[in-house]
Amino acid sequence: MAKEKKLVEAITSMDEDFAQWYTDVVKKAELIDYTSVKGCMAIKPAGYAIWENIQHELDRRFKETGVQNVYMPMLIPESLLQKEKDHVEGFAPEVAWVTHGGLEPLQERMCVRPTSETLFCDFYSRDIHSYRDLPKVYNQWCSVMRWEKTTRPFLRSREFLWQEGHTAHATAEEAEARTIQMLNVYADFCEEVLAIPVVKGRKTDKEKFAGAEATYTIESLMHDGKALQSGTSHNFGDGFAKAYDIQFTDRDNKLKYVHQTSWGMTTRMIGAIIMVHGDNSGLVLPPRIAPVQVDIIPIQQKKAGILEKAAEVEATLKAAGLRVKTDDTDRSPGWKFSEQEMRGIPVRVEMGPKDIEAGQAVVVRRDTREKITVAIDELAAELPKILDSMQKDMLERARKHRDAHTYVAHNMEELKDIADNKPGFIKAMWCGERECEDKLKEDAGITSRCMPFEQETISDVCVCCGKPAKKMVYWGKAY
C-alpha cells in the first residue's frame, strides 16, 4: 500500500503547479530521463514508442502526397550557413560549433544543423538543372541542435528529433500550394490522430521563420491556457534560390530560379499530448497514438485459470489488431491500476475470478474512468468501438476547452484584463504594424500566434493603436 500511495502522491496537482505537474508526468510515466548532457534528454522506451507512432503516421501521410525521404549531413560549414542573410542572423546565435576533427583544428568551423535549409539548397544547386528535375519533394527524419538557455523536456531542448521537408518547384504557385498542403497534413494529423484541435493561420512577419517569405502555422492550446506552435510550413519564394544559385532551364528554355518550401514537426508534440490530455493521475494517450491501447489486469491472478484466461484474451485482441499487454507482475491490482493511469494507457480490462465465471470483464476508460461491463467473447468487437469513442471524445473535449478559453478583446483594457486573468487565446484586431505587436508583448506579455485563415471582424480598428485594422489575430502566451 505504501508503494501505491507513493506512486499517486508523487504527482503535483495540475491546478496547483502546472509546470511541476508536467515534469512529474514526464518522469513518472517514464517518457524521458535527464542526462549528463545539459539541456539534452534521454527518451525512454515509453516516450520513444509514441514518437515511432507519430513518425509512422506522418511518414505514411507524407508519402501519399509524393514525399521522398533522404538524408543530408548533420554539419554545416560556416560559409554555407552564411549565404542567406536573414537565415544566418536567425540561427547563428544558437548553434553548436564543431572546431576540431580528431586531434586537428578544422580549417573552417562547422555547426551542428539547427535546421537544414542551407544543406538542401547546396544539394539542390548541384542536383537541379532542368524543369524535368522538378519538383523535388524531399524530407528527412533526424535530430537537430539549438543551444537554448532554458530547456524543458520535449518542449524546448538543445537537441530534438523532428522531420524537415524541403521542396523545390518551378513556379511560385506550386510552392505556395505545397506549403498549404503540408500545413493541412499537419492539421489533419493533429486532429485525427493526436486528438488536438488546431487553429490554422499565417505568422506575422515578426514571428515568421528566418529567411521565409511566409510562415504558416498550426497553433494548439494547452490545458493551462498557453499556446503551443505545433507545426510550421514555410514558403521561401526564390530567396534561398538566389542566395544559393539554384536555377533550372524551363520549358521555354529560359534559366529561372526555383521556388522553395520547408515544413517541420518535432518531438514537442509529445509535450502537447501531455498538456492537452493529461490529468492529475498522469498521462492520457489518444488511442490512435498509444503504443499500448489495452492493459489487461488480472485480479487474484494466483487463482487457477486467471492468467490463462488473460493470455487467451490477449491473443484474441492482438489478432483483432489491437495493441495489448497483460500486467502479470506480482504487484497488487491497485498498484497496476495506478500505473496504467500514470502511463496513459487508453483502457484497462479488469478480469477476476467472478468476472471470468460470469463470462465478462470490466473495461475502464482512462479519460472518463467510465466502467463498461463487456462479455469476454465480445471484447474484440467492443474494444475498438470503445477506443473510437474515446478518441472522438478526447478531441471534442479538447475543442470545448480551447473554445471556452478563447476570448475576444475589443480594446487594450479588455485585452490586458484577459491576458492577466484568463489564460487562453485572445482574438483581437491588428493594424499590421510591428510597433503594435511589440507593444502587446510589452504591455500584456502576449505574442501573435497567427492570423487565422478563418477571419472574423471583431471591430474595424486595431486593438492597440486604433488605426484601421487589417487582420484578426490570435494572441496568447506561448510555450
Add this chain to the structure above:
Amino acid sequence: MAKEKKLVEAITSMDEDFAQWYTDVVKKAELIDYTSVKGCMAIKPAGYAIWENIQHELDRRFKETGVQNVYMPMLIPESLLQKEKDHVEGFAPEVAWVTHGGLEPLQERMCVRPTSETLFCDFYSRDIHSYRDLPKVYNQWCSVMRWEKTTRPFLRSREFLWQEGHTAHATAEEAEARTIQMLNVYADFCEEVLAIPVVKGRKTDKEKFAGAEATYTIESLMHDGKALQSGTSHNFGDGFAKAYDIQFTDRDNKLKYVHQTSWGMTTRMIGAIIMVHGDNSGLVLPPRIAPVQVDIIPIQQKKAGILEKAAEVEATLKAAGLRVKTDDTDRSPGWKFSEQEMRGIPVRVEMGPKDIEAGQAVVVRRDTREKITVAIDELAAELPKILDSMQKDMLERARKHRDAHTYVAHNMEELKDIADNKPGFIKAMWCGERECEDKLKEDAGITSRCMPFEQETISDVCVCCGKPAKKMVYWGKAY
C-alpha cells in the same frame, strides 16, 4: 540513342577498375551525392529507400527478441568519454569536438557521438537499481560521426547512419547469450534479406572493439575478393559497469555490477549490396530489399490501350503486395531498360501491342537477364515466384563466389602467394600471438577477419611462427 549510349558507357567495367566501378554505380544509380561537407554524403531517395527497408526488417527482427527503442543525446561531454580507458583511447583520435554553444565557449568540450556506450552507461547508472530493472535491451537508430581521413560512399564516411543496441544484464551468461543472439539476427538478416552469405566468428584481441571483452563479427566477401565487416556484437563483461558504476541489488540482496553488450549495423551494408551483387550494367538489388521490385515498361506506349493496360497491371500487382512502378516517361524503351538495370530493379515487365494482343508480357530478370513470357493474368501469381527464385539464386551465386575465393594456406610461402595473386579469404592456422598477426599484416598486407565458430584443422602449427596453433582464422584484405 546518344543519351542511351552515354548512360551505359559511363560505367567503368568492374574488372578494369573495381573502385571506379563502385563510385560510378553509386552515382549513376542515384544512391548518393557528394556534398560541401567533406567526407559526408547526401543519401538520395533511391539510396535512402534501401536504408528504410533495412531499418524496417532489422527493427522487426529486433523487436521479436524484446528490443525497445530509445534515444540518447548526440553529444558526449569529454569527462564522460574518458571514464573507460580502452574506449577513449580507441575513439578520442577520431571524434569531432564541439567547443562553442551559440556565442559562448563551452565550459567543457563535447564530442559528437562516434558510438554511444558512454551515454548508455551514464543512463543505466541512474536507471538501474534492482534485479527487477534487468535486463535492459535498448536500441537506437541514429547517425554517428568519426573523423576519417579517407572516405568512400557508404563504406567509410565521417557521418554514417546505423543502429546501436546497448543492453545490461544481471549475469555474464545472459550477456554472452544476448551477444550471440544479436550476431545471429544480423547473420540471418544478411543471408535471408540481402542475399549476402557471411562467416560468423570472433575477432582477435587486436581487432576487437575498444573496451570490449569479446567482439563477434559477421564477415562477407565482396566481388573483388576483399572482405567487409558487416555487423558486430560486443560483450563488455562488467568493464564498463565498473568504470561507470552501474550496480544493482540482486535477489540475494547483494550489490553487483551489470554485464553489458552492444551491437551495430550501418549504412555500409548498402555498399555491401552493391559490391556483392552489382555487375557492369549497374546495381542488382535482392528482391526482398528492393524499394521497387517490378518496373513495368510499356512498348510503343503512344498506341491506344497500352498505358491503360500497364496501369491495370500495376494496380493488380500492387494489390498482390508487390512494389511496382510503371515507366511511362517519353524516353525510348532501350533507355528505360538501361535505367532499370542501372538502378538494379529486380525484374522489368515489357508490354507492347503484340504482347497485349496475345495476352502476355515478357518478364526479364535483372540478375540473369533471363526472359520469361508470362500470361498477363498470371503475372500476380508468377512474379512472386520469379522474385523468390532470384532471391535464392543471388544468395547461392554469392556463396559460390565466396567459396571459390576462399583459399587455404599451410605456410607463409603459400599465404603470401595467395595474398598477392588470389583476392579472397585465406584460411590459415594461428598461434594466438599478436606478433604473428602483426607480421601477416606487414609481410602479406592482410588482417585477421575472424576466428570462425566453425573451426577446421588445417595443420597443427601457426602459419607464421610454426608454434602450436590455437585457432583457424579467416584472413584477408578488407574495406
